[in-house]
Structures are given as C-alpha cells and as structure tokens.
Amino acid sequence: MNRPLKQIHLAAHFPGVNNTTVWSDPAAGSHIEFASFTHFARTAERAKFDFLFLAEGLRLREQGGRIHDLDVVGRPDTFTVLAALAAVTEHLGLTGTISSTFNEPYEVARQFASLDHLSGGRAAWNVVTSWDAFTGENFRRGGFLPRDERYARAREFLATAHELFDSWDGGEILADQDSGVFLRDAGAGAFAHRGPHFDISGHFNVPRSPQGRPVIFQAGDSEEGREFAAADADAVFSRFASLEAGRAFYADVKGRLARYGRTPDELKILPAATFVLGDTDAEARELAREVRLKQVSGATAIAYLEHVWNRDLSGYDPDGPLPEVDPDPGENTIALGRASVRQFRDPFAVAKEWRELAAARNLSIRELVIETTGRQSFIGSPATVADSIDHLVQEDAADGFILVPHLTPGGLDAFADTVVPLLQERGVFRREYTGRTLRDHLGLREAPGPAAPGALTASGRTAAHR
Amino acid sequence: MPSPSRPFSLSPSPALHLAVALDGAGWHPAAWREPGAEPTRLFTAAHWASLVAEAEAGLLDFVTFEDSLALQSAHPTESDGRTDQVRGRLDAVLLAARVAPLTRHVGLVPSVIATHTEPFHVSKAVATLDHVSGGRAGLRVRISGRADEARHFGRRSPDEGRAVLLDEAADHIEVVRRLWDSWEDDAEIRDVATGRFIDRDKLHYIGFEGRRFSVKGPSITPRPPQGQPPVSALAADSAAYPLLARATDIGYVTPRDTDEVRVAVAGVRGAREAAGGDPGRPAHLFGELTVFLGDTRAAAVRRLQRLDAAHGSAYTSDAAVFTGTPVHLADLLLEWRAAGLSGFRLRPGVLAHDLPAITRGLVPELQRRRAFRRSYEASSLRGLLGLARPANRYATPAAAPVPARAARA
Numbered sequence: 110m111n112r113p114l115k116q117i118h119l120a121a122h123f124p125g126v127n128n129t130t131v132w133s134d135p136a137a138g139s140h141i142e143f144a145s146f147t148h149f150a151r152t153a154e155r156a157k158f159d160f161l162f163l164a165e166g167l168r169l170r171e172q173g174g175r176i177h178d179l180d181v182v183g184r185p186d187t188f189t190v191l192a193a194l195a196a197v198t199e200h201l202g203l204t205g206t207i208s209s210t211f212n213e214p215y216e217v218a219r220q221f222a223s224l225d226h227l228s229g230g231r232a233a234w235n236v237v238t239s240w241d242a243f244t245g246e247n248f249r250r251g252g253f254l255p256r257d258e259r260y261a262r263a264r265e266f267l268a269t270a271h272e273l274f275d276s277w278d279g280g281e282i283l284a285d286q287d288s289g290v291f292l293r294d295a296g297a298g299a300f301a302h303r304g305p306h307f308d309i310s311g312h313f314n315v316p317r318s319p320q321g322r323p324v325i326f327q328a329g330d331s332e333e334g335r336e337f338a339a340a341d342a343d344a345v346f347s348r349f350a351s352l353e354a355g356r357a358f359y360a361d362v363k364g365r366l367a368r369y370g371r372t373p374d375e376l377k378i379l380p381a382a383t384f385v386l387g388d389t390d391a392e393a394r395e396l397a398r399e400v401r402l403k404q405v406s407g408a409t410a411i412a413y414l415e416h417v418w419n420r421d422l423s424g425y426d427p428d429g430p431l432p433e434v435d436p437d438p439g440e441n442t443i444a445l446g447r448a449s450v451r452q453f454r455d456p457f458a459v460a461k462e463w464r465e466l467a468a469a470r471n472l473s474i475r476e477l478v479i480e481t482t483g484r485q486s487f488i489g490s491p492a493t494v495a496d497s498i499d500h501l502v503q504e505d506a507a508d509g510f511i512l513v514p515h516l517t518p519g520g521l522d523a524f525a526d527t528v529v530p531l532l533q534e535r536g537v538f539r540r541e542y543t544g545r546t547l548r549d550h551l552g553l554r555e556a557p558g559p560a561a562p563g564a565l566t567a568s569g570r571t572a573a574h575r
Numbered sequence: 576m577p578s579p580s581r582p583f584s585l586s587p588s589p590a591l592h593l594a595v596a597l598d599g600a601g602w603h604p605a606a607w608r609e610p611g612a613e614p615t616r617l618f619t620a621a622h623w624a625s626l627v628a629e630a631e632a633g634l635l636d637f638v639t640f641e642d643s644l645a646l647q648s649a650h651p652t653e654s655d656g657r658t659d660q661v662r663g664r665l666d667a668v669l670l671a672a673r674v675a676p677l678t679r680h681v682g683l684v685p686s687v688i689a690t691h692t693e694p695f696h697v698s699k700a701v702a703t704l705d706h707v708s709g710g711r712a713g714l715r716v717r718i719s720g721r722a723d724e725a726r727h728f729g730r731r732s733p734d735e736g737r738a739v740l741l742d743e744a745a746d747h748i749e750v751v752r753r754l755w756d757s758w759e760d761d762a763e764i765r766d767v768a769t770g771r772f773i774d775r776d777k778l779h780y781i782g783f784e785g786r787r788f789s790v791k792g793p794s795i796t797p798r799p800p801q802g803q804p805p806v807s808a809l810a811a812d813s814a815a816y817p818l819l820a821r822a823t824d825i826g827y828v829t830p831r832d833t834d835e836v837r838v839a840v841a842g843v844r845g846a847r848e849a850a851g852g853d854p855g856r857p858a859h860l861f862g863e864l865t866v867f868l869g870d871t872r873a874a875a876v877r878r879l880q881r882l883d884a885a886h887g888s889a890y891t892s893d894a895a896v897f898t899g900t901p902v903h904l905a906d907l908l909l910e911w912r913a914a915g916l917s918g919f920r921l922r923p924g925v926l927a928h929d930l931p932a933i934t935r936g937l938v939p940e941l942q943r944r945r946a947f948r949r950s951y952e953a954s955s956l957r958g959l960l961g962l963a964r965p966a967n968r969y970a971t972p973a974a975a976p977v978p979a980r981a982a983r984a
Binding site for chain 1 (some may be wrong): 605607608609612614615617618619620624643644645646647654656657658659660661662663664665666668669670672673674675676677691692693694695696699700702703704706707709723724726727728729730758763765767770771772773774775778787788789790791792793795796797885
C-alpha cells in the first residue's frame with residue numbers, strides 16, 4: 110500500500126439516556142445543567158475534535174407500561190442547547206439529531222440555517238425517521254407512519270429542506286445604505302415544493318448560511334438507510350463493528366455512491382464507539398469489567414431480557430438462569446420509545462442463541478446481558494486504543510469514530526489528554542483546526558446550491574456573514 | 576374593586592419595568608440605513624450579542640426577539656416583494672440561546688408563533704433556554720392568520736378567523752405550561768441502592784385534550800429553573816384580552832394616550848375577572864411604544880423625518896410613536912405607570928441609536944426619579960418581575976417542598 114495515511118475524524122457524543130451512561134459513579138454530573146454541556150464541548154474542542162453529537166428521543170421510554178426509571182432520563186432541546194454551545198466554542202461542529210416525522214421542513218430548515226449562521230458554519234443534522242404512534246401522542250399532528258413510508262417521507266423532507274436552503278444563493282443581500290437597496294433580488298427565498306408528503310410554497314426567510322446547507326448525517330445500517338446515505342448524506346452514523354464487518358459495511362455504502370455521481374470521499378463513515386482507558390491494557394480490562402457491572406444492574410439485565418422476550422420477567426432472579434418460557438411472538442409492546450428493540454428482529458433466534466451461550470459458559474441472566482450487549486469498543490492503554498483506532502481507519506473499516514463516553518461531563522477528558530496526542534504524533538489527526546466550518550473539518554466540498562460552486566466565492570456569499 | 580388609575584401591579588412604588596423589543600436594525604423600515612446600523616452584520620451572532628449586552632448594561636428586565644415564519648412584509652397577509660427594507664431573519668429561540676451564555680442578568684424572551692408550531696417542541700425549547708441561561712427565559716406567543724405563513728406549512732387554511740387562533744393559542748400555552756410542570760423539581764433521585772435514576776411517580780402525563788389537538792407528555796426536558804418561565808403576548812385590541820387573562824404573565828397593550836391606557840387597564844382587569852381563573856394573569860401589563868429619541872425634541876423629530884424621507888412615506892405603527900428626549904419619555908412612562916401600567920416594552924426606531932438612548936439616557940433619568948432599579952436585584956427573570964417561583968401543579972404540597980437550590984428568585 111502506497112497511499113498516504115488517512116486523516117482520522119473524531120467526534121464526541123454527549124452521553125445518552127440509556128444504560129451506556131453510568132449515572133451512579135461519584136464523578137457523574139448533571140445531564141441537564143449547561144455547565145455539563147460546556148465542559149464536554151470545550152474538552153472536545155481542546156482535543157480538536159470535528160464535532161459534538163446530540164441524540165434525541167421525543168418521548169420518555171416506557172417499560173411494562175411505566176416510565177423506565179433505571180437509566181438517565183431527561184435531556185435538553187437539541188437546537189437550543191447547540192445554539193448556546195455555539196457561544197462557548199469556536200471551531201467545534203454541532204450535530205443535532207432531528208426527526209423528519211414530528212417536524213415541518215420550513216421550521217427545521219430555518220432552525221438549521223439559523224444555527225449555521227449563529228455558529229459561523231458549524232451546523233450538522235442527523236436526519237432520523239420515527240415510526241411510532243407512541244411518540245406521536247406528544248404531537249398535535251400525531252406522526253404514525255407505516256415503516257415503508259418512513260424513508261419516503263424522510264427523503265422528501267430532506268429534499269424539501271434542501272430546496273429551502275438553496276432558495277437563497279448567497280448573493281442577494283447588498284445592504285447598500287446609500288442607494289437603499291437591501292436585497293438585489295425580489296425573488297430571494299422563493300420556493301415551491303409539491304409532493305406526496307409536503308405541498309408548500311412561498312419564501313424561505315433565512316438568507317444563505319455560511320455552509321449553505323448543514324452537513325447531513327444518516328444514522329443506521331438498514332438497506333433503506335444505506336441507500337438514503339449514498340444519495341443524500343455527507344456522513345453515516347453507524348454501529349461499531351469488527352474490522353471485517355466494518356470493512357464490508359464501508360465498502361458496501363461507499364460502493365453505492367457512484368450511482369449518484371459521487372466519489373467515495375464525499376461520504377464519511379463514522380461509527381459510534383465506546384472506550385475504557387487504563388494505564389495498562391490489563392488495568393483497562395479490569396476497569397471495563399467494573400463499568401459493565403455498573404451499566405448492567407440486575408434490574409437492567411431483566412429489562413433487557415424483557416425486550417427480547419416481550420414479556421414481564423420481573424419475577425426472575427437476575428443472578429439465576431434464563432427463563433424457560435419462550436418469547437411472546439406478538440408485537441413488541443413491553444418496551445416503548447427505544448430504538449434498541451428493533452435490533453431483535455427475530456426474538457426466537459436471539460433467545461436460542463442466548464440460551465446456548467448461557468448453557469455453554471454457565472452464565473446468569475445478568476452475566477449473559479453483560480456479555481452480549483454493549484461491550485466497549487476500545488479497551489486498553491492509550492497506545493493500544495490509538496493503535497486500534499488508527500488501524501480501523503487505515504484499513505477502511507471507518508473514516509473515524511463518534512466516541513460515546515460513559516460519564517457526564519468528564520468522560521472525554523482522559524481520551525483528550527492521552528489518546529489524541531498519540532494520534533497527532535502518528536500524523537493521522539489534526540494538531541490545530543485548519544478550517545472554519547464543519548465541512549472544512551470533515552474534508553467535504555462546499556454544499557451544492559443553486560449557483561455553481563465556483564460562483565459561491567467569498568465576495569458574494571459571505572458578505573452578510575462577516 | 577381597584578380603581579382604574581391604580582397601578583396594574585399592586586406595588587405602591589412608582590418603579591416600573593422596562594423591556595426592549597429587538598428586531599433587525601430597528602422598527603423603522605429605514606433603520607438599516609442609519610449610521611452605525613451595520614446592515615451586513617444583521618445575521619451574525621456578534622450583532623445580537625452587542626445589542627443584548629447593551630440592554631444588560633442598562634439593567635433592563637428583558638429583551639424580546641421578534642420572529643415570523645415568512646419574510647417581513649408591509650402587506651397584511653402576503654409577501655410584499657420589497658427590496659428596500661431588511662428581509663430575512665434568524666430563529667428567535669436560537670438567537671436567545673446564542674446570547675444566553677454571554678449575559679448574566681437580562682431576561683431573554685423569544686417570540687414563537689403558536690399557530691404553526693408544536694407546543695411540545697416550544698415547551699422543551701424554552702425550558703432549555705431557561706437551563707442554559709440560569710433562569711432567565713421567557714416566551715412571547717403570537718398567532719398568525721397570514722396566508723403566506725400558512726402556505727409555508729401547507730397544513731391549514733389561513734381563513735380560520737382570529738377568534739379561533741386566539742383560543743388555540745391559549746390551548747398551546749396551556750400545553751407548554753403543563754409540560755414545564757410535568758417533571759417535579761425533585762424527580763431526579765439517583766438512588767444507587769434501588770438502581771433508580773428517577774422517581775417516576777414525580778413525572779406526570781399531562782393528558783391535554785383540546786378541541787384541536789391533544790398532547791400526552793411528560794416533557795423530555797426536566798422542569799426549568801424558574802418552574803414556569805414568564806409567558807407574554809401582545810393584545811392589539813380587546814379581542815385578545817381573554818388570552819392575556821387566561822394564559823399570560825405579561826400582557827402588552829398599545830394605547831395612544833393616557834385615557835387609552837386607563838381603558839386598556841380596565842379592559843384587561845375585566846377580562847381577568849371574567850376568566851375567573853388565576854387572578855395573577857396577567858401579573859403585568861406593559862405598554863408598547865416605538866421610540867425615536869434625541870437630545871432635543873427637535874433633533875428627534877428631525878431624525879424621524881430623515882428616516883421617513885429615506886423610506887418614502889411617514890412611519891406608521893400599531894403602537895404609539897414617541898418622538899422626543901429621554902426626559903420627556905420618562906414623563907410619559909411615569910404618567911402611564913400612574914394610570915395603571917406596570918412596565919413598558921419599547922421598540923427602538925433605530926437600534927444603533929435608540930437602544931443606547933434608552934440605556935444611557937432614559938434609564939438614568941428614571942433612576943433619578945427612583946422609578947428604576949440601580950442594580951439587578953434578582954438572578955431570574957421571574958425575580959426581576961417580582962414573581963415568586965410557582966409551585967408545581969402536579970406536586971402534592973406536603974411531599975414536595977421546593978428545594979433551596981431551585982428557588983432562584
């Protein structure tokens with residue numbers, strides 16, 4: 110291999126409302142106070158990360174008909190907290206997960222365009238689809254969609270948003286005080302979209318933002334999701350996998366780009382990854398085991414089992430053997446409002462596999478859940494973790510990683526202090542930011558727009574942004 | 576029954592509350608052409624940060640951020656296609672959030688259009704603004720009967736009528752408020768012994784069932800530091816008074832003279848009694864004034880004439896237009912204060928000129944008359960407005976004392 114070293118992209122996922130996040134640790138801080146977000150974002154920026162990532166869920170999770178109380182509960186509004194973080198950071202990209210089901214294109218487009226203005230070109234949108242009437246109960250227009258229509262609506266939503274972003278080409282604002290001409294063009298912002306999901310027209314009211322369009326993320330690895338990503342996304346937020354599985358996914362998704370007239374470097378593959386660091390690999394392994402015990406309490410283990418079994422298993426001892434009863438084959442109603450349920454598409458196969466594993470290794474319910482769910486992606490000394498990350502990227506299993514620490518807000522600190530310098534020494538991670546926008550950080554081209562990219566030069570496009 | 580001339584707020588002192596309405600380069604259509612307006616910076620964070628810093632330096636209670644879901648337009652329902660005025664704006668909630676970490680005292684009150692937005696999103700957005708600002712968020716609710724805005728959403732007819740939209744706005748605010756209370760203050764327990772992060776008995780479904788929509792809850796965002804950030808709305812005429820009385824903490828009215836102040840005060844009081852609900856709604860009634868200030872009245876008039884000449888016609892407004900010195904404005908505000916208003920939302924004709932004239936001219940004049948604060952006396956917006964932190968409607972009083980750290984007022 111004679112090609113130059115790939116540059117790694119790194120991002121920081123604010124710890125989420127699931128059992129990956131350890132709230133019982135004495136070092137665990139608030140999940141809602143702005144100081145936690147500030148600390149987390151500034152650490153990521155100190156480490157020269159590409160961006161911060163926020164997930165979203167629009168209804169509190171329920172288990173067995175009651176609000177799930179074992180994990181962190183509660184989070185801020187995505188746009189609002191990202192806009193505030195734009196004030197305490199200078200370079201860090203700001204990625205928000207926003208549903209295409211429970212929003213309208215005009216409103217979301219102006220929120221992202223506003224965020225991009227207010228951050229000087231650092232906004233990114235992780236476009237997700239939602240599927241359930243359960244979440245729809247929080248919204249005046251509801252939101253239930255048959256599964257096969259979710260992606261159709263999402264794609265039309267995104268296409269509509271792009272039409273809105275592109276309704277300003279960036280050269281309209283003259284603002285000449287002497288002549289009294291504010292807009293060069295009375296048609297600024299004009300748009301009309303007619304489609305099965307959206308039939309809207311008029312004028313978009315946010316002038317073109319520094320990036321033109323926010324960076325677009327697609328999350329998930331389904332067939333529809335892969336195609337959506339190849340057609341429309343700048344980056345994929347995928348699941349962490351082994352070297353082999355990661356390479357297969359990477360090759361598959363990048364291989365789809367040519368059909369859309371795109372080159373492989375126009376789409377970044379960025380899996381989510383967890384990590385545990387120690388002074389030595391052995392110490393890290395020991396710490397990782399302790400973290401897993403905190404992540405999977407007995408009650409959490411039973412809750413996980415209920416996702417697969419689709420039954421009330423509260424009578425079972427988490428330190429005892431797996432249930433002999435089979436999963437309930439009906440629609441999964443035990444756990445609502447969480448994406449992880451969809452992992453278990455064939456609960457009988459999962460149950461069979463888990464029983465065999467438990468029997469072979471004499472595992473209790475809790476031990477089994479610790480073993481089969483959410484093991485940390487990277488475990489080791491800083492050198493080991495830096496080596497693993499670099500290897501996976503250079504071998505084309507990923508273009509970088511979205512790191513998910515298990516502690517709020519300090520879970521990124523050690524990584525920033527120990528792993529990042531090693532990656533910098535290897536010449537595979539930036540020592541300083543060299544660009545201004547998130548597109549710059551990710552090595553993405555300028556967003557396509559109504560004008561040819563060459564025409565979007567600094568003179569016209571950024572006149573209103575300086 | 577209180578006499579109409581008694582201040583709306585029951586405080587015996589003449590002290591009044593002051594807010595400034597921020598919009599583009601100012602409220603005059605030609606404001607962007609004035610010296611210092613820097614019209615190419617209107618879409619930058621720096622522009623808004625400097626305006627809010629000026630308001631805070633003047634010890635103002637709060638700033639509001641205008642918003643609309645269409646381009647600005649002089650036409651009542653459609654785009655006007657004009658190119659000689661500021662067109663384009665940024666989302667008001669995001670603007671408020673962007674400046675929150677840069678300020679410490681001043682209240683931040685974005686406008687939200689109830690007609691086209693989801694109360695669930697609005698509730699968590701303002702709750703989050705309250706979290707990131709340490710208890711300084713508010714909300715100003717508007718309705719929209721504009722045809723151009725309706726077409727941007729494509730979900731409803733613009734012909735539903737103002738009465739329907741006002742009634743719906745009251746439902747919208749009710750949902751926003753219930754969601755703020757859907758978490759009790761001490762719902763987060765982090766009980767390691769039982770493995771529970773949350774006491775789920777302290778999270779509440781709001782079960783709102785209205786004529787036009789229903790919302791289940793609870794919010795995904797914990798209760799804001801203020802409990803209930805102040806909600807405000809403008810009543811352009813008496814048709815909106817029931818909305819003020821049902822749903823708001825601060826009403827804005829647009830009297831032209833002192834007699835009209837008395838009529839508005841009596842009208843809102845009447846609506847408050849007719850509503851029969853919370854007698855504290857609205858707790859405050861603010862007068863709206865567009866202001867053009869100068870060192871002399873003649874200088875202020877000349878400024879307005881210059882702006883009108885640039886614009887090509889005389890400035891008109893739904894609110895009273897004041898032209899004069901800060902001293903004369905102080906006279907007027909105190910007169911209207913005595914007639915029953917508790918504060919004012921001033922619309923600077925030109926932000927670059929009239930905002931500093933308010934903070935450096937009007938404010939010191941009011942301070943000399945003991946009618947305005949000399950330093951910030953509270954760290955929350957409710958505190959500045961003299962509003963106590965409210966109990967949670969879903970909490971059982973004995974079981975849920977307000978934690979000391981949450982009582983910011």
